[in-house]
Amino acid sequence: MESPKTLQQAIQYFSDEQICIDAVAAMRWLDGPRCPDCQGDAAKSPYYLKTQKRWKCRSCRRQFSVKVNTIFEDSPIPLQKWLPALWLLISCKNGVSSWEIHRTLGVSQKSAWFMLHRLRLALKTGNVGKLGGPDTEVETDETFIGGRKKNMHKERALRYEQKGGPSGKIVVQGFLDRDLRQVRAKIVPNVKRETLQAEVLKEVKYGSKVYTDDAVAYNELRSRFVHEVVNKTVSYVDGRVHVNGMENFWSLLKRGLSGTYIAVEPFHLERYIDEQIFRYNNRATKDNPLNDSDRFMLALSQVSNKRITYKELTGKTDAAVSTTPEPF
Numbered sequence: 001m002e003s004p005k006t007l008q009q010a011i012q013y014f015s016d017e018q019i020c021i022d023a024v025a026a027m028r029w030l031d032g033p034r035c036p037d038c039q040g041d042a043a044k045s046p047y048y049l050k051t052q053k054r055w056k057c058r059s060c061r062r063q064f065s066v067k068v069n070t071i072f073e074d075s076p077i078p079l080q081k082w083l084p085a086l087w088l089l090i091s092c093k094n095g096v097s098s099w100e101i102h103r104t105l106g107v108s109q110k111s112a113w114f115m116l117h118r119l120r121l122a123l124k125t126g127n128v129g130k131l132g133g134p135d136t137e138v139e140t141d142e143t144f145i146g147g148r149k150k151n152m153h154k155e156r157a158l159r160y161e162q163k164g165g166p167s168g169k170i171v172v173q174g175f176l177d178r179d180l181r182q183v184r185a186k187i188v189p190n191v192k193r194e195t196l197q198a199e200v201l202k203e204v205k206y207g208s209k210v211y212t213d214d215a216v217a218y219n220e221l222r223s224r225f226v227h228e229v230v231n232k233t234v235s236y237v238d239g240r241v242h243v244n245g246m247e248n249f250w251s252l253l254k255r256g257l258s259g260t261y262i263a264v265e266p267f268h269l270e271r272y273i274d275e276q277i278f279r280y281n282n283r284a285t286k287d288n289p290l291n292d293s294d295r296f297m298l299a300l301s302q303v304s305n306k307r308i309t310y311k312e313l314t315g316k317t318d319a320a321v322s323t324t325p326e327p328f
């Protein structure tokens with residue numbers, strides 16, 4: 001069978017455990033399986049124990065499965081469910097809820113919730129180097145996430161306050177490199193000048209053209225960047241000087257947060273942002289016609305060396321979050 005192009009084909013294709021194992025192994029070990037304990041002898045590949053679907057290291061004799069040191073480690077959920085769940089997550093424009101995973105793949109909603117959080121971790125891409133450069137254009141903008149406190153459950157409102165300050169809104173700052181068509185975004189503690197400018201220095205190369213809105217917070221960027229400001233009260237778009245790209249990203253993020261995910265705990269917000277960044281940065285463009293299958297393979301290549309436990313997810317290691325979040 002050909003590699004899948006649609007969700008339906010993915011569910012069918014990955015119904016075979018061996019096919020799942022081969023797919024994960026191929027994407028995580030580009031030079032063939034390696035022992036996670038001793039790394040083994042590069043010249044001698046480990047044995048594959050067909051009946052147990054595990055490898056055995058020729059050096060230290062330990063056995064290991066394809067799930068070891070990945071987001072799938074220790075999960076009782078078979079890869080036949082994990083891989084279609086990943087397909088769903090990367091292919092749905094506004095994200096996918098745990099209820100949809102539950103209904104589509106027949107896992108409990110609670111398991112689906114946990115799976116989605118682990119899968120989002122796989123979507124997180126490590127940032128390599130700075131954005132921009134001489135003659136390139138970078139938009140930077142910030143947005144506030146968090147509903148009206150009035151409409152929030154008291155405890156949730158409190159958790160938003162703990163992370164976002166008295167307004168209960170969390171600040172997310174973002175950057176868009178127009179040439180690379182890549183977005184980065186992260187939660188920042190506040191909209192103070194020191195905070196926002198420090199991030200620009202961290203993320204953007206000197207000499208870039210940096211476009212911001214007229215927030216006073218950016219008014220000292222001129223020494224290191226060509227800084228152009230959009231004055232929204234006068235004209236919304238002044239030629240190339242605008243932050244519409246970033247605003248487009250915010251609206252996609254918020255559509256997912258308010259539509260599919262309804263009530264995101266502040267503690268989990270970062271992972272939803274990472275999910276949206278993955279989708280945005282790997283969307284199809286004229287020069288780069290990526291499809292779901294490409295996005296799936298890319299995500300699958302990022303499952304290694306990432307783990308999050310249920311304990312961490314339910315906030316028990318975060319002193320600021322004392323109650324169990326309601327899965328949705």
Ligand SMILES: [Zn+2]
Pocket residue numbers: 035036037038039040057058059060061062
């Ligand atoms: Zn070994």
